[in-house]
Amino acid sequence: VMGTTWGQLSEQLIAQAREKRIPLIGQFELTTRCNLQCKMCFVCQCANDKLSLRKERTAKEWIRLAEEARNAGMLYLLLTGGEVFLRKDFREIYEEISKMGLIIEIYTNATLITLEKAKWLSSIPPSKVEVTLYGSSSDTYSKVCGSPDAFNKTLMGIDALLDEGINVKLRTTIIKDNIKDFDDMEKIAASRGLQLGIVNYISPRRDKKNSSPIDERLMPKDLVKFEAHANGYINLDGTLKIKKQHNKNNTTIAVIEDIKSKVNNQCFRCEASISSFWVTWDGRMTCCSLMDEPSTSPLKGGFSNAWLELGAKCKSIPSCIECNKCDYREFCMTCPARLKNETGQYDKPAVYLCESAKARKQIIDLVVR
Numbered sequence: 270v271m272g273t274t275w276g277q278l279s280e281q282l283i284a285q286a287r288e289k290r291i292p293l294i295g296q297f298e299l300t301t302r303c304n305l306q307c308k309m310c311f312v313c314q315c316a317n318d319k320l321s322l323r324k325e326r327t328a329k330e331w332i333r334l335a336e337e338a339r340n341a342g343m344l345y346l347l348l349t350g351g352e353v354f355l356r357k358d359f360r361e362i363y364e365e366i367s368k369m370g371l372i373i374e375i376y377t378n379a380t381l382i383t384l385e386k387a388k389w390l391s392s393i394p395p396s397k398v399e400v401t402l403y404g405s406s407s408d409t410y411s412k413v414c415g416s417p418d419a420f421n422k423t424l425m426g427i428d429a430l431l432d433e434g435i436n437v438k439l440r441t442t443i444i445k446d447n448i449k450d451f452d453d454m455e456k457i458a459a460s461r462g463l464q465l466g467i468v469n470y471i472s473p474r475r476d477k478k479n480s481s482p483i484d485e486r487l488m489p490k491d492l493v494k495f496e497a498h499a500n501g502y503i504n505l506d507g508t509l510k511i512k513k514q515h516n517k518n519n520t521t522i523a524v525i526e527d528i529k530s531k532v533n534n535q536c537f538r539c540e541a542s543i544s545s546f547w548v549t550w551d552g553r554m555t556c557c558s559l560m561d562e563p564s565t566s567p568l569k570g571g572f573s574n575a576w577l578e579l580g581a582k583c584k585s586i587p588s589c590i591e592c593n594k595c596d597y598r599e600f601c602m603t604c605p606a607r608l609k610n611e612t613g614q615y616d617k618p619a620v621y622l623c624e625s626a627k628a629r630k631q632i633i634d635l636v637v638r
C-alpha cells in the first residue's frame with residue numbers, strides 16, 4: 270500500500286500476530302559455545318564444551334524446525350548464540366534456511382568473519398547482521414572477553430561485512446570494565462556511518478553457573494547515569510550538560526514511552542510467548558532468551574504443538590502484584606523473565622530493577638522538568 274513504510278507494515282504484522290497468537294518472530298540459539306568468554310555473558314560455554322557438543326541439535330533438525338515454524342507463520346528469524354560462526358555446519362544451516370523466504374538476522378561478535386565468509390554471506394545476504402562491540406581497545410577486549418586479539422578481529426569482521434554491502438548494526442553491552450570506552454565506541458560506529466545500540470540490562474546467568482554477570486554489571490545509579498550520558502543528558506562524571514531542546518527526539522524518553530504504552534494488566538509487556546518464541550541450543554522452546562522455563566519440545570511433538578503448549582504454560586506465570594501497582598513501573602524494566610532471574614520468582618520485585626527505576630525517574634524529572 271502506498272504510504273506504508275516497512276516499519277509500519279512490520280508493526281501491523283506484529284499487532285495481528287499478537288491478536289491471533291501467531292509465532293511470527295522466531296529466535297534460534299544455535300549454540301551457547303563461544304570463542305570468546307565475556308565475563309558478563311549469560312549463556313556462554315567454552316568453544317569445545319563436551320556436553321554442548323553432545324546435546325546441540327543437528328543442522329537437519331534446525332532446518333526442519335525453521336520449515337515447520339515458517340509453515341506456522343514465522344516471518345522473522347534471528348540466528349544467535351553463543352557464536353553461530355563457531356558451528357562447523359553454520360553454512361549448511363544458513364544456506365537452507367535462507368531459501369525459505371524469511372527475514373533473517375544474525376547476532377555475532379564478528380571475530381570469526383573473514384573476507385571469504387563475508388563474501389559468501391553477501392551472496393545470500395541476511396536482512397541484518399548485528400555485531401556487539403565490547404570495547405575500543407585490545408586491552409578492554411582482554412579484560413571483558415578474555416582475548417586481546419578479538420578487538421582487531423572484530424573490526425576486521427565488521428569492515429569485511431560492510432565491504433560486501435551487508436546491512437550491519439552495532440551494539441554494545443556496557444559493564445564496569447568497558448564503560449570508559451563508550452565514547453570511543455561511538456566514534457568507531459560513527460566513522461563507519463553506523464549507529465551504536467545499547468544493551469542496558471545485564472541478566473544473571475540463565476544456568477546459574479556463576480554470579481559473574483551480577484558482579485560485573487553497573488550499579489543501578491551508574492547504569493542510569495550511563496543511560497543519560499548515552500542520550501546526551503550528562504557527562505560520565507555526572508555533571509549536567511543538557512539543553513532542553515535535546516529532549517524532543519531523545520531516546521531515553523522514547524524508551525520510557527514505549528514502556529508506558531505497553532503497561533497493562535498482562536504479565537508480559539513484550540512479544541514473548543505471544544507472537545515470539547526462543548529455541549535453546551538443546552532444542553527446547555521457551556518464551557525468550559532469558560528464560561529457561563517453562564519449556565516445550567518442538568523437536569519431539571512438532572513445532573505447532575510446542576507453540577500451543579508454551580502458550581498454555583505461560584498463561585500460568587503469575588504477574589507481580591507489587592509491580593502492577595508500582596508508581597515507578599513506567600521507568601522500570603520489570604518483566605517476568607528478569608524478576609525470575611533476579612529473585613527466583615516471577616512475581617517478586619527485584620532490588621536491582623527497583624533501584625534502577627527510582628534513579629531513572631530522578632534523572633528524568635531533573636532533565637524534563
Ligand SMILES: C[S@@+](CC[C@H](N)C(=O)[O-])C[C@H]1O[C@@H](n2cnc3c(N)ncnc32)[C@H](O)[C@@H]1O
Nearest residue numbers: 309310311350351376377378401442471472482
Ligand atoms: C549472548 S550474545 C550472542 C551473540 C554474539 N556472540 C554477540 O556477542 O553478539 C547476544 C547479546 O547478548 C549480550 N549479553 C551478554 N551477556 C548478557 C547478559 N548477562 N545480559 C544481557 N545481555 C547480555 C551480548 O553482549 C550480545 O549483545
Ligand code: SF4
Nearest residue numbers: 303307310313351378
Ligand atoms: S561473544 Fe557473545 S556469546 Fe560469546 S561470550 Fe561474549 S556475549 Fe557471550
Ligand code: SF4
Nearest residue numbers: 539541557559604606
Ligand atoms: S526479557 Fe522480559 S521483556 Fe525481554 S523478551 Fe524476555 S520476557 Fe520479554
Ligand code: SF4
Nearest residue numbers: 592595601618623626
Ligand atoms: S521491579 Fe520494583 S520498581 Fe520495578 S515495577 Fe516492580 S516494584 Fe516497581
